[in-house]
Amino acid sequence: MDKTITACIDDSEYASAVCDAAAWASRRLTAPMSILHVIDNHAEPGVSDASGQIGLGTREHLLEELASLDEKRAKLAQEQGRLMLRAAQERAREAGVADATTRLRNGALVEALVEIEDSIRLLVLGKRGTNADAAREHLGSNLERAIRSLHCPILITPPGFGAPKRVLIAFDGSRTALRMIERIATSPLLREAECHIVFVGQDSEALAEQLVTAGRHLDDACAGVHTQTLTGEIETSLRDYQQRHAIDLLVMGAYGHSRIRHLLIGSTTTEMIRHATIPLLILR
Template sequence: MTDERTIVACVDGSAYAAAACDAAIWAAGKLDAPLTFVNVISRRKHAAAADYSGQIGLGTREHLLTELAELDGQRARLARERGRDFLDTARQRAEQAGRPDPTTRQRNGELVDALHSMDDEIRLLAIGKRGESAGDDDHLGSNLERVIRGVSCPILVTNQSFTPPQRVLIAFDGSKTGQRVIERAVATPLLSEVEVHLVYVGQPNDERRRQIDAAAETLRAAGATLTTAVLEGDVEPALHDYQRQHGLDLMVMGAYGHTRIRQLLVGSTTTDMIRRAEVPLLIVR
């Protein structure tokens, strides 16, 4: 049965949007799937003028309220036009890469709500690690974390540039989610013809070693060029150090598990893991 769900990229004015587009274009090609670009205009950012009439000195200046409302209307219109420009640029980028006729959608509201309403249609979501509203500091903001929690599809989080991955790190913790990551890694064309590093962080007991060996055998049986590694230390820095040392260009991990890897994607450490990643991160359900 053909999977007609679409690959979706979130498009805004951030420095990460182009990479999200490129990642989605790559994924659509690997999966032979439709491609959709989505631009969401936040209600909070472009809300209608508030009613300040109860504040001292403003009640008699109704013309100011009218001007504020008109100004907010103009801002909303400009935001829509700006968003359409982003979508047009993304469409052109896809067509130049050989993916003609992508779908474009513009939505009002919050990003997570817009994506949640499309959840059944999305096969994979590509999104930059920082959006336009994240500012110029080193913080991701809460939008990305809400998206990770709010949608059920795999999520490919990109940096400011994206190149098709050739050498992939799969973080494995032995949990049911970790085992599903292996099953999906074997099944998806996204990870075909790549070198795979299967990495476990911690002191494995006999059961964990059996699970690591079984996961490795599954990957080898699927034709993967495979390296396995068992690391000591804290999960997050150990994974990042290994990725850098071996020049890996994609990290893959489950969204939820039952060991320390689970903690990376629950609470504040979610953003820490993504913020410090130097390569794209594929989060698998």
């Protein structure tokens, strides 16, 4: 069975962009698309136990009412999930993916993703979830936990997604970064994009050779290739470069001990994703 481009949707404003990004990737990679919605059974607020303060008969009545309410909530959540999946499926069809499949699961999001990871070629997530409107400066734990827990490529999108034309690849000169370049070179995903390979740090002759090698790998894979060495703080330097060159997709490796890959371990990652106005593709 072919691995899928998996769009993970909820009822936030990011769902449409997630669907659009997944449809784009599905067309570019000629890969099947799957749309996933996970119902968190513990998302609803609970009711405190007042059994020690009320009579037995009142308690039994309350428990019956709570059980009935929980059942109604579960049915409503299931129906809402099915409606969202059908709407996303129709959006994918309008975007050129006629046979997108759907999945409706119960449980915690990250655990559900770990269970199906072997079937995922690329996971597409919104930068924030259902509570985005209530917490504009809060990413939430699901996104960070997904990045840490999963090993598949992850595409994180803000509201609104368009096919990228100019891509910034954060490069640190490591073997992992070179493997990332090779993966990009052998994939049709960015074949029509202009690629900018950017290193932030101390320039050297060895680094210059690595950038030349990286550029050669992408010569036949991208519409155009540019290499650049910058100095300064990584996050600020990359963001400034992105704005100056109208970059509309950032590609980074995940984890490791080098400065750029360390971004996805600590608070710098949270800051970078939080303030990003363009999609971010994370590769292992």
